[in-house]
Amino acid sequence: MEPASERARARSSKRKPPKQRGADSRVTKQNYRRHRLYPGIVKAVDTLLARGDVVAPVDVLVETGRLDKDKLLDWRRGRVPNLEKVLRGNLGRLGRFLRILGMHAHDLGLMPSETVYRRWGKGPKQVLRFTKTREPNLEKAYSRHFVRPGGDPTHPPRSKDSTTTPSKDGKDAGREGERTQTQGETT
Numbered sequence: 001m002e003p004a005s006e007r008a009r010a011r012s013s014k015r016k017p018p019k020q021r022g023a024d025s026r027v028t029k030q031n032y033r034r035h036r037l038y039p040g041i042v043k044a045v046d047t048l049l050a051r052g053d054v055v056a057p058v059d060v061l062v063e064t065g066r067l068d069k070d071k072l073l074d075w076r077r078g079r080v081p082n083l084e085k086v087l088r089g090n091l092g093r094l095g096r097f098l099r100i101l102g103m104h105a106h107d108l109g110l111m112p113s114e115t116v117y118r119r120w121g122k123g124p125k126q127v128l129r130f131t132k133t134r135e136p137n138l139e140k141a142y143s144r145h146f147v148r149p150g151g152d153p154t155h156p157p158r159s160k161d162s163t164t165t166p167s168k169d170g171k172d173a174g175r176e177g178e179r180t181q182t183q184g185e186t187t
Contacts, residue, residue, distance in 0.1 A: 027099045037097050040064045041104055053148040055110060057141070060101055061087065066094070075128065078119040082129040083142065098141040110146035117143060 027035060044063035048055045061067040071086035080086055087094060105112070118125040130142035 027096050027103075029103060032100050032103045035096065035100055037093070037100055038104070041097070041101050045101070045104060045108070049148065053150075055105060055146040056115070057098060057101060057144070058083070066097070076117070076119070077121045078123070078126065078128070082132050084131050095138065098138070102141065102144070105146035110148060113145045113147050114140065115143050115145045
C-alpha cells in the first residue's frame with residue numbers, strides 16, 4: 001500500500017491548473033467588441049435608438065432579457081430593495097455588461113447623463129438602489145443614461161399608439177428618471 005503523501009502527490013499531478021482570471025476576463029477598449037455580451041448589447045441599443053434619443057441601462061437589460069418588465073416595475077414602485085435582486089445573471093457579468101454598454105455608447109457618440117431614479121407611486125419619493133452593497137461606481141453605471149446629441153432626455157418621444165396615462169399629479173407615469181446633469185454641462 002502506498003503512503004498517503006504519494007497518493008496526494010499523484011492526485012495533484014492530475015489536476016488541471018486553475019483558470020487564469022484578471023487580465024484575460026477584463027473588458028478593455030481593445031477587446032470589448034469580441035466579448036460574447038457585445039452582440040446582444042448592440043442589438044438592444046439599436047432598438048432603443050430607433051424608438052427615441054435615450055439609452056438607459058435598465059432598458060437595455062429589459063431588451064436583452066436580463067430583466068422582466070414586471071420586476072422592473074416592482075423595483076420602480078419600491079417593492080424590491082435593489083435592482084440586482086431581480087436581475088438574471090451573475091453580478092460580475094452584469095458589471096462587464098455595463099462596462100461594454102458604456103464603451104459602445106461612447107463609440108456611437110452618445111452623451112452620458114446622470115439620472116436619479118426615484119420611487120413611483122404613493123408615499124415618499126425615495127432614491128432607488130441598484131445594488132445591495134451601494135457601491136458608488138456601480139450605482140452610477142446603472143443610473144447613467146446615454147443621450148443622442150441634440151436629444152432631450154427629459155421628454156422621450158411618444159408614439160401615436162402610446163397608452164401611457166398621466167398620474168394624478170399630472171406627471172407622466174412612464175418616465176424613466178429625472179435628469180440631473182449631462183457630462184460637459186455647467187450648472
